[in-house]
Amino acid sequence: MFLLGHSCWSYVFSKVTGRQVKVYIPAYMALLAGVLPDFDIYFKPLIQHHTYTHSLIILLPICAVLIVRFKGLGLAFSLGTLSHLVADSIVGTIPPLYPLSNFEFGISLGLPSPADTALEVGALGLVLVLAYLNGDYRLVTESQRGSLYLIIPMVSVVTLTLLFAGDNNVPLAAFAFSRKALTLITLGHAVLIGILCLGVVQGVRAAIVERKQPSQASSPFVS
Ligand SMILES: [Zn+2]
Structure with missing residues (x-):
């Protein structure tokens, strides 16, 4: 699955879980x-893509630590991360036991498909x-300062998508417009990035206003 689906499914899983356990996950x-x-793409060739970071025997202990340490927030975040493995195993396969075994698990519906x-x-x-409802x-x-943090997923999605396209030796434009399915996905990425970009602009605006009149500025965490 591409970064569009991964970030969006993660949002859905994390937010719904957060609501169930009554914690707020930004x-x-x-x-x-x-x-x-997919941050393993940043570390190529040091770490091979789709190996350690897609292994259940590595991610599950990390998630357990997050849940013990951060309780509900850790759980919501962990389910967001694990949704990546679920999604990848639907359109392709994942190596759940890596590095102990190269066994691949998944129903491989295809990518793109x-x-x-x-x-x-x-x-x-x-x-x-969901974002409308919550x-x-x-x-x-x-205009609120908390929106500035949206720059983190925004930069991640953009850079990883570019690296992913580059990694497969496919020129980005040809890659983006090569298939109807991919074109829709490209459009989806553009919509998501555009929304996040708008958020970042709102964050920057709030930060500038706060600088000009620090005493009157509102807290970034109150909306
Ligand atoms: Zn992946």
């Missing part, structure tokens, strides 16, 4: 959690609905 964390397993496109674009749609849309529509 939007930037919810979007970032599911992107983290109509199923993958539906999952990625559908996830974006769910994010838009009030996260204000990170984009209102």
Whole structure:
């Protein structure tokens, strides 16, 4: 799955879990959690893509530590991260026992494939609905400093997507417009990046206003 689906499914899983256990997980964390397993792309060739960071025997202990240390927030974040492995095992396979075994697990619906496109674009749609219902849309529509953190998932999604496209030796433009399915996914990425970019602009605006009149500025965590 591409970064669009990973960040969006992560947001859905983390936010729904956060709501169930009554903890607030910020939007930037919810979007970032599911992107983290693909951070191995940054460390290529030191770490091979789709190995250690896609292994259950490595991620599960890390998630356990996060849950013990951060309770509900750790759980919401962990489920966001684990949604990456679920998504990858639907469109492809993951090595759940790596490095002990190279055994691959998954139902391999294909990437790109109509199923993958539906999952990625559908996830974006769910994010838009959820963000409207839980009030996260204000990170984009209102000037508040907390929106600045959206730069973290934004930069991650952009750089990893570029590296991923480069990594497969496919020129980005040809890659983006090579198939109808991919074009929809490219459009989805553009929509997500555009929204995050708007949020970052709102954060910068709030920070500038706060600098000019520090005493009157509102707290970034109150919306
Ligand atoms: Zn992955």
